[in-house]
Amino acid sequence: MPADHLDWLRREGRIVVVGASLAGLRAAETLRAEGFTGSLTMIGDEPYEPYDRPPLSKGVLLGKASPLHTELPHRREIDAKWRLGVPATGLDLSAKRVRLADGDEVEYDRLLIATGVRARPWPKEDEARLDGVCVLRTREDAADLYRRLKAGPRRVFVIGAGFAGSEVASACREMGIEVTVAERAGGPLVGALGGVVGAVAADLAVENGVDLRTRVTVTSLEGDQAGRVRAVHLSDESTVEADVVVVSLGSVRNTDWLAGSGLGAGPRGIACDAGCRAFDFRGIVTDDVFVAGDVARSPHALFGYQFLSLEHWGNAVAQAETAAHNMICHGADRRPHLWMPAFWSSMFKVNIKSVGVPPMGEQIMIAQGSLAERRFVGVYGHKGRIVAAVSFDNTRWLEFYQRQIERGAPFPVEYPTVDRRPEGRQPVDAQFPDPSLPTHGPMVTMSGYSPADQQLVFHPARH
Amino acid sequence: MRLVVDLNKCQGYAQCAFLAPDVFAMHGEESLIYDPRAREEQRERLARAVAACPVQAITADGLEGAAGAEASAGMGAGDASDAR
Numbered sequence: 207m208p209a210d211h212l213d214w215l216r217r218e219g220r221i222v223v224v225g226a227s228l229a230g231l232r233a234a235e236t237l238r239a240e241g242f243t244g245s246l247t248m249i250g251d252e253p254y255e256p257y258d259r260p261p262l263s264k265g266v267l268l269g270k271a272s273p274l275h276t277e278l279p280h281r282r283e284i285d286a287k288w289r290l291g292v293p294a295t296g297l298d299l300s301a302k303r304v305r306l307a308d309g310d311e312v313e314y315d316r317l318l319i320a321t322g323v324r325a326r327p328w329p330k331e332d333e334a335r336l337d338g339v340c341v342l343r344t345r346e347d348a349a350d351l352y353r354r355l356k357a358g359p360r361r362v363f364v365i366g367a368g369f370a371g372s373e374v375a376s377a378c379r380e381m382g383i384e385v386t387v388a389e390r391a392g393g394p395l396v397g398a399l400g401g402v403v404g405a406v407a408a409d410l411a412v413e414n415g416v417d418l419r420t421r422v423t424v425t426s427l428e429g430d431q432a433g434r435v436r437a438v439h440l441s442d443e444s445t446v447e448a449d450v451v452v453v454s455l456g457s458v459r460n461t462d463w464l465a466g467s468g469l470g471a472g473p474r475g476i477a478c479d480a481g482c483r484a485f486d487f488r489g490i491v492t493d494d495v496f497v498a499g500d501v502a503r504s505p506h507a508l509f510g511y512q513f514l515s516l517e518h519w520g521n522a523v524a525q526a527e528t529a530a531h532n533m534i535c536h537g538a539d540r541r542p543h544l545w546m547p548a549f550w551s552s553m554f555k556v557n558i559k560s561v562g563v564p565p566m567g568e569q570i571m572i573a574q575g576s577l578a579e580r581r582f583v584g585v586y587g588h589k590g591r592i593v594a595a596v597s598f599d600n601t602r603w604l605e606f607y608q609r610q611i612e613r614g615a616p617f618p619v620e621y622p623t624v625d626r627r628p629e630g631r632q633p634v635d636a637q638f639p640d641p642s643l644p645t646h647g648p649m650v651t652m653s654g655y656s657p658a659d660q661q662l663v664f665h666p667a668r669h
Numbered sequence: 670m671r672l673v674v675d676l677n678k679c680q681g682y683a684q685c686a687f688l689a690p691d692v693f694a695m696h697g698e699e700s701l702i703y704d705p706r707a708r709e710e711q712r713e714r715l716a717r718a719v720a721a722c723p724v725q726a727i728t729a730d731g732l733e734g735a736a737g738a739e740a741s742a743g744m745g746a747g748d749a750s751d752a753r
Binding site: 599 | 670671673675676677679702704706728731
């Protein structure tokens with residue numbers, strides 16, 4: 207890339223960002239902060255300025271925040287042209303154009319794709335349409351669910367005990383609402399944290415009055431004559447009456463609009479290199495299309511260069527900053543996206559945080575505290591190295607373990623730690639479910655080494 | 670004012686909940702819940718909370734002219750320096 211072209215790009219190029227949420231906003235701010243003075247267009251399918259989603263399942267349901275007012279603070283003016291409420295419907299890589307749902311086309315010199323994910327809907331469409339069947343992803347979803355919870359339902363039924371489902375169940379109990387949670391796996395959170403920690407989460411839920419049903423699936427939702435949901439049928443042939451059903455089955459990556467575009471995009475997201483440049487479907491990296499946030503999957507040097515999809519708030523911010531930087535600088539100045547995976551959740555007043563990639567670990571040691579007290583740090587190991595840590599109400603220690611992961615420190619943990627208990631001296635099987643079995647999606651998906659679904663022949667119908 | 674807390678950074682020191690209790694609240698021992706849209710009369714308290722956070726986890730905008738905004742900008746690196 208000749209220098210004069212890059213100078214021109216920075217001065218008067220056209221950058222288009224598809225996806226106007228956390229990643230899109232932070233990328234736009236970074237572009238301006240690093241001196242991009244050309245035209246910037248922000249395209250978003252929702253008709254709202256960028257807003258924050260984590261509060262929607264926590265503070266909003268607890269009545270501490272309004273679902274309609276979680277807009278993200280801006281770090282600086284971004285002087286963008288906003289195209290909100292208009293989804294992108296197609297991409298022409300050779301003509302460098304994004305097609306919009308209203309028929310418009312927007313040309314770019316550099317494109318950032320940050321279209322994120324959406325809630326996975328209940329698969330039976332007629333049942334999903336019943337009044338009272340909800341998902342939780344957008345602010346409208348949150349407003350609707352909050353309204354239904356405030357109306358005092360007799361029972362809420364949550365399908366799926368991942369983080370979002372467990373947070374909803376926790377909010378219900380705080381509001382004094384009866385709640386049943388059904389989970390295909392043996393306990394809550396097992397996809398993300400494994401069965402050892404999942405058992406703690408199960409105890410926590412049951413003690414707080416959740417009717418937790420594990421190793422079951424929902425077979426059907428039953429409506430009444432007015433089209434309202436009234437009961438949930440389970441695979442163990444039991445039936446639970448409920449007037450609100452929250453479908454919490456993970457998310458679907460918003461890549462449909464890229465079908466046929468030639469990008470390496472599919473159900474697992476959009477493959478990109480560590481510099482956030484998208485791969486085309488042949489596995490060849492593009493130089494003017496970048497990806498960031500939940501929709502991206504990129505190789506991570508600390509985790510065997512596996513391609514990681516991280517549905518993490520912090521990843522969206524960090525990857526957006528890196529992508530934006532790399533979009534407007536010379537090759538030699540580009541940075542890799544080497545963010546340490548980290549997330550948080552809270553349920554039943556317990557703060558749960560993690561660093562690294564827990565599902566990569568085969569074994570876990572409770573290095574500090576105890577499972578019984580629900581205040582602990584669990585360390586995950588893979589092939590003799592620490593690859594992740596999780597804390598329950600013990601967040602101040604996580605930074606220490608993050609450094610251990612970065613250094614490739616040995617596992618089992620050999621160093622003495624504060625509050626180490628006798629039962630934490632031996633590693634045990636972390637009890638992650640067989641990844642080939644469908645369960646609620648882990649928040650980290652390792653998808654192997656191939657950038658483009660291991661196929662060189664392009665099959666549009668499969669995307 | 671709009672605000673967001675980077676809860677990866679947050680370590681539950683509760684300074685914000687002490688300084689601006691109508692915006693921030695501890696929920697359990699170390700988890701924080703907050704109102705991402707603080708009302709105008711919270712301006713001074715919010716600015717103090719932003720400045721006081723030991724891990725600089727709070728980003729807020731629309732704080733121009735508040736006493737604590739100066740202090741937070743003076744802290745230099747981190748999200749708080751973006752508080753305007």
